[in-house]
Amino acid sequence: MANRSGGSDDPWPVKAYKNDRFIFGKPGRSLRLLAEYSEPEARFEQYGIADTVVFFGSARVRPHDVCEAALLDAEKSGGDIVAARQALGMSRYYEAARELAFRLTNWSKSLEDSEKRFVVCTGGGPGIMEAANRGASEAAGINIGLNISLPREQHANPYITRELNFEFHYFFMRKFWFMYLAKALIAFPGGFGTLDEFFETLTLIQTRKLRKRMPVVLFGGEFWSEVINFPALVQHGTIAAEDLGLFKTIDSVDEAFDYLTCELTEHALCYPGRKL
Numbered sequence: 001m002a003n004r005s006g007g008s009d010d011p012w013p014v015k016a017y018k019n020d021r022f023i024f025g026k027p028g029r030s031l032r033l034l035a036e037y038s039e040p041e042a043r044f045e046q047y048g049i050a051d052t053v054v055f056f057g058s059a060r061v062r063p064h065d066v067c068e069a070a071l072l073d074a075e076k077s078g079g080d081i082v083a084a085r086q087a088l089g090m091s092r093y094y095e096a097a098r099e100l101a102f103r104l105t106n107w108s109k110s111l112e113d114s115e116k117r118f119v120v121c122t123g124g125g126p127g128i129m130e131a132a133n134r135g136a137s138e139a140a141g142i143n144i145g146l147n148i149s150l151p152r153e154q155h156a157n158p159y160i161t162r163e164l165n166f167e168f169h170y171f172f173m174r175k176f177w178f179m180y181l182a183k184a185l186i187a188f189p190g191g192f193g194t195l196d197e198f199f200e201t202l203t204l205i206q207t208r209k210l211r212k213r214m215p216v217v218l219f220g221g222e223f224w225s226e227v228i229n230f231p232a233l234v235q236h237g238t239i240a241a242e243d244l245g246l247f248k249t250i251d252s253v254d255e256a257f258d259y260l261t262c263e264l265t266e267h268a269l270c271y272p273g274r275k276l
Contacts (some may be wrong), residue, residue, distance in 0.1 A: 036173040040166055044181065047163060051268065052121035052144060052181045053104055053260070055097055056197045057128025057188030064091040093188050093220060094131040100186065100219075100253050101135030101143075107261055109141060111269070118183060118264060119144055123174075124165065128188045130157035137161075146174050175200065183268040184215045184260050187247075189223040205246050206239075215263040216247040217256055224249060 022028050062070075068091075071084040101120045108118040120136035122129035124145025136143035137159040145160035148168045156165055168174040175197065187198045198218075204210045218224045233239045250256045 051183045054182045054185045055132035058190035059127040061127040067091040097131035098135040101132040105136040105139035105141035133159035186217040213267040218249045221249045
């Protein structure tokens with residue numbers, strides 16, 4: 001019987017779905033896009049993930065103990081003390097994300113008839129993403145990491161539930177999965193990526209492309225008020241005054257936890273549907 005493996009001496013042509021030149025070339029792009037939709041969908045259904053709480057934030061923020069040790073080292077060795085102190089100050093956001101994810105996961109697990117509800121979901125990398133996955137893991141909860149292939153900074157953190165660790169090539173497919181299952185979003189201090197994700201979320205809400213209620217928390221008022229002058233957008237007429245109500249700026253884990261659990265209880269517990 002003829003071997004149909006598609007080798008160089010094989011008379012049989014290679015099947016299209018086994019042809020790397022086709023799959024990974026321009027003609028196969030639509031199939032790669034479809035794969036980044038269908039494979040996560042199948043996995044989410046397999047593990048019963050109905051909805052998520054999404055954490056955004058910088059990949060560069062490190063844990064408090066790591067930053068504290070780095071500052072001591074800088075002081076002893078004559079290193080960059082200013083940068084070390086700045087990193088130590090920012091580490092409070094790592095610890096806040098970790099605690100908030102821990103508390104939300106415990107709350108979710110306590111809900112009656114709500115198995116695997118409001119699962120913590122992040123971009124899967126280091127920094128704030130690691131902190132949220134870590135907090136959920138420390139609460140013995142499953143959690144999701146939507147990683148993306150990047151030349152630097154991005155690598156899967158060790159706290160993601162193994163079966164729910166994803167790797168994307170296309171940013172827009174990754175963003176789709178952030179939004180499709182999300183019932184709430186918390187944006188911690190971050191850079192271009194965090195700003196991109198946060199503003200895209202606001203745009204979807206503002207234009208009513210998101211048909212579900214989506215509470216959005218900006219965590220860290222001191223950071224955000226310095227980085228973005230939201231009132232100026234109203235002053236210059238580029239957004240409406242009521243658009244400032246699309247998100248809530250919060251400075252404490254307690255306030256964020258109370259606000260999010262109240263919103264999710266009132267608006268999401270009875271509506272597990274996934275539609276945007």
